[in-house]
Amino acid sequence: MVVIQSLRDTLQALPEKTVFTLPTITKVISLKLEYRVGDANTTIYNGPDPKLPFANSELFYATISQSRRLTACDQGCKDVYEITFDVKDSNFTFKAGDTIGIIPKNAQIEVDFILNHLSLTSQADLPYTLLLGNKESKIPTHVPVKSTLRQVLTDCLDLRCLLKKLFLLAISRYTKEDNERQVLEYLSSKEGSTAYKTHILNKQINILDIFTMFPSCKPPIEVLLSYLPKLLPRPYSIVNSYLEDSNVIKICFSVMNLGNNRRGLTTGWLEDHILNKNINLEHSLNDLCLTDHKQRSEFKVPIYMRKNISGFSLSENLETPLIFIGPGTGVAPFIGFLQEIEYAKKKNSKGKFGTVDLFFGCRNPELDFIYEKELKRFLSRNVLNSLNVSFSRVDNNEVKYVQDAVMNEGEKIAQLIKDGANIFVCGDVRTIAEQIKDVLIKCLTKYDNCLEDHEKYIVQMEKDRRYIVDAWC
Missing domain, CATH: 3.40.50.80 (Nucleotide-binding domain of ferredoxin-NADP reductase (FNR) module)
Known part of the structure; x- marks a missing residue:
């Protein structure tokens, strides 16, 4: 992996000075998980459930009634698809120019990687209660006080977010190998600002990459719960008009290639489904390039209408150019x-x-x-x-x-x-x-x-x- 090698080069090029100017950690980690064997699996927040950003409707679980590929199957262009959501049982009203929000899920392989790396596989599906160690601490509003680790890692935490220096410093405290810990400290320090920008920000390194690069970095799961932000919905422009057909919503998207053998979280997830990879992995190349086909499962996508804050819609007066x-x-x-x-x-x-x-x-x-x-x-x-x-x-x-x-x-x-x-x-x-x-x-x-x-x-x-x-x- 090129990124790992570049960080190894950073390690070898570290200055002789081993005491760095580090940021001050102000966040007190005093969360504690208690597992409840035999209890019912419920998800409860410490307060109201997190709000959907810019929501203009309730959440609706829509089936994909149709999909088609809009670009050729060729390396010379991006993979672009159009999908049609069946929304006839929703209360959605929309205009051309409106957007929907799609609630994504983290990939199972990435969730399993985190659980395995932190030796939490056996506890992954046990109901837990999240407790506070002192009054100065707070439970992040997007983290349930009751749930399971698998569900929180799948639905609540952004595993691909850009990592802040304070987070790198926090997890460095739980890195056993001295050379690995030193690199993490350097990247979070004032002296390592250029390296942080070059190797972390510009390469979009996330916690999955960090655990791959630094195998001895194994913080308690409570650290991730405290620092990782909320997994946010992704907005997509609506292709069709409500006047044309009020029972469907169409969107089109290109599958993002993020490097590090990683695709866009939502676009990759949708592509996997519309190509039926989750149903039958033995498609031929011709099957993968079908331009139009009906979906063969009751796969549902959580979507909601977003407020059109920018005013990106036609006015009633169509006399102007x-x-x-x-x-x-x-x-x-x-x-x-x-x-x-x-x-x-x-x-x-x-x-x-x-x-x-x-x-x-x-x-x-x-x-x-x-x-x-x-x-x-x-x-x-x-x-x-x-x-x-x-x-x-x-x-x-x-x-x-x-x-x-x-x-x-x-x-x-x-x-x-x-x-x-x-x-x-x-x-x-x-x-x-x-x-x-x-x-x-x-x-x-x-x-x-x-x-x-x-x-x-x-x-x-x-x-x-x-x-x-x-x-x-």
Whole structure:
């Protein structure tokens, strides 16, 4: 494992100074587990159950009625899927642009690894009671006072979270090998700040990796209960419109490759199911690449509606021009937007509607042009007025990225903005969100001489909800 070797190199390169400037541990670990052999297995919190973040509904356990792969089975593109949840028995109402939260579970193999490493396998399924050793301590609100270790490690704790220095220092106290303990202390020290950023933060090292790299590090489970944060729901944009079909919710997602032979927690879990790996492991390659199939089990996914705090939804007034910008899976909510526009046009055939321009980017038209048929169908029905697609991995293609496509249409974009256009952007906050904003400013700077401060104008559009971004990390 490359990461382990890099930390061994860190060990060999440690400075001669062995006394480091360490942070002060202020958290007193005085939790104590007592196991209750023969008691009923119940999960109880010290207070109300933890709230679902941004919840706009109750939790609903949805079955997956359909799934399809949206990209080719090729190493040249990401694995992207669309799944359809059956929500006819829920009380959900939603609009295009809304999101759902999916409650993930930690992988069983990772939970078992923690239990085995800490020699807790035999106690994993015993009911426990969590006690406090003194009045200064507190039980984290996301940790049940009664449950089992397996359930807490599966449902409550984020085993893949980035590790803070204080946590590294805390577990170093339970590391028997001197050289391993010294590295953990160094990584948590002032002197080791660069190494901490390089080897922990940048490589997204988590507690699973630490226990692999430092076999003698075996803290009491109470330390993990005290320091590991809550396993949070993952948000996903809804693809379809409630007006199209109120009984289903569709989402699309790319399976994240996180390195260290690790996939995204929720996306990997969903992929395993829709490929039926949990049912039949003897699929052929052709089976794995099926584009559409019914699910063969009553597998249920806990989901809930999230509040649309950003206001990423269409207004009732569809007379103003609309500009949609979404590379990759960022195009997902715009499918629902276009369904709502089409519904409005059918309902009011003589109404006045503004133009709709969509900018989409992917790698290759043969591999990952997701929702191509749907978008071209909207184009043929005049629901969509223009479709601007950029391909980043096609040779001799001048327009490689969606930012290039927007700049290419700069004069038109500038005029649409002057005409009162509303702009919606969906994509990665680290790249697309800021880059599109910069490109729009450049479009106005180049093609509009009326405004004095184009950057200020875009900022004002944000305040007026004419420029709305739905971004994820």
